[in-house]
Amino acid sequence: MKCKHMISCLVALILISSSLSPLHILATPIKELQVKQELIEREKNRFNSGVEQKEIEIKSNDSEISTKLEQLHTLGNTLNTASKKIDKTEAEFYQTAEEIELLHKSISILEKDVSERDSVLRSRIRSIQANDGSIDFIDVLLGTTSISDFFQRYSALNALLEADRKIMKQQSSDIKQLEVKKRLVAENLSEQRDNKNSLQELYTILELQRIEKDSLVQELELEQILLTSEKEKLKSSYDIAVKMSEEIEQEIISLQNRQTINSNFYETASTYIPAAVCSKDGNINEDVFFAKFKSAGAFTGKGQAFIDIANEYHIDPVLMAAIAFHETGSGTSKAIREFNNPGGLMNPATNWSTLLRFDTVEDGLRTTGRTISKLINKGGLTTVSDLGSAYAPLGADNDPTGLNRHWAPNVTKFTNEFGGLIMNCEK
Structure with a gap:
């Protein structure tokens, strides 16, 4: 027969033993009482050892819970920091988006200016092509009617050439600037997107760690409750065993005293028994x-x-x-x-x-x-x-x-x- 609770088995054993002899426990031989007491003492020591072991386990478990709670606290701070960085990155992302919108407008203006200058340049080229690929500046100058007309025509030609040079120089600069701005837009968008994705991945990993540690803490706290309950049961069994041992000790002393009385009585009464x-x-x-x-x-x-x-x-x-x-x-x-x-x-x-x-x-x-x-x-x-x-x-x-x-x-x-x-x- 297997007993789930040892103290119940111990009590049952003593009751069964008593039922075998329906005499009062005072009539039970001292040796038998001492055997019962020895059995109870062994169980008492086992219960006490169990209580001490549970106390060690509870202390160890409590230390582990404290460690996990500290880790959770640190992890929570890290999550808060990561969350703030994500918020900041999102704010920068929206700001960058606004800047990119302005940049797109600037690009549109540049593209318009480039397009207009391109039209002027194309008109010049078509004019040159219409004159067999060249402009006879000598003819223009020789066709003057006076000295003042000559200088006016000369100045006009120089101004025209200078304007063409400026248009071409500005066109070249604007095209380069346009390429740079487009590249910056692409780089900013890519950098912001990468930063946001990296932070989001970090936050996800940290959150998973937090959930895992939180679950572990809950398991440890539940185990702590179970250990405490087991300790209290063992302590209760120990207290019962102590009480039973003390009662049997008193019965042994009482029986020894009464046996002494009996012995004295029978020795005294031997003359008439x-x-x-x-x-x-x-x-x-x-x-x-x-x-x-x-x-x-x-x-x-x-x-x-x-x-x-x-x-x-x-x-x-x-x-x-x-x-x-x-x-x-x-x-x-x-x-x-x-x-x-x-x-x-x-x-x-x-x-x-x-x-x-x-x-x-x-x-x-x-x-x-x-x-x-x-x-x-x-x-x-x-x-x-x-x-x-x-x-x-x-x-x-x-x-x-x-x-x-x-x-x-x-x-x-x-x-x-x-x-x-x-x-x-x-x-």
Whole structure:
């Protein structure tokens, strides 16, 4: 059988052990109590070690949580910085877009100027081509009518040539400037786009890291809750084990004190407790034995049942019969008549304040036989006096009037009346 909770198993083990002997725990041999206490001590130490281990795990887990929270804090600051950079880049992108729009307008104006100058230049070229590819400046000058006309025509020709040179120079400059502005527009757009994409990728990576670490922190916090819960369960089990150990220790001390009282009583009373005689041949004197069952109340005719059940539990039938006759007033007490209880066995469910009830006398005999067997064969209580110190201890809570002092003398008397003991007896 596997137990999920060790303390439950421990309690169950003790209850089962107690149910095997329906005597009060004070009647349990000290050795058995010490075994139980040792078992509880081992479990107590195991629970305590478990608590210490959980505390170490909780401390380690708490340290890891703190580390992850610090990393999350740093990551959050990095995300904020990246977000600000993205916002700044977007603002610069929109500003660049406006500048690019102005640049496009400037380009349009330049393109218009270039186009107009191109038209003038083309007109000049067509004029030159119309005159067979040249202008006869000599003819223009020789065709003057006066000196002043000559100078006027000369000045006009020079001005015309200078204007053509300026147009061509401006055209060349504007074309270069146009190419530069177009290149700048393309470069600015590409640079802004690349910056924005890089920052967006960085932000995405950081956000994924933040989500991952946040999830890990949540897992660690949940594990912390579970560890704390397990620690509290172990602590509760440890406290229960400590309490049980202390209670058993008190029971051992109490039993030792009462056994001392019993020992002193039986030593003092040895002068009037009749000695238990032994069977002459080591066997049951059947004539004497069965004669006692001819008129014995609830035990009438049950002599063989006593023998069979005693043999089943490897105890002396004479001793078992003697105990039963003492406990029941030779088969006539209320205990045997109404409860089928031949051994005066008390009910642990009522804190040993009431008798156990059995369906039949035979059921009662078996429980009584099992109880006596446990005390003799496991507890080593082989004499009537020793057995009495455990079966009916002086000062027991369920014996307020002190009737237990009559147990050993009366049981001894009945063993003699049944023909003498056949086991654990020295002639």
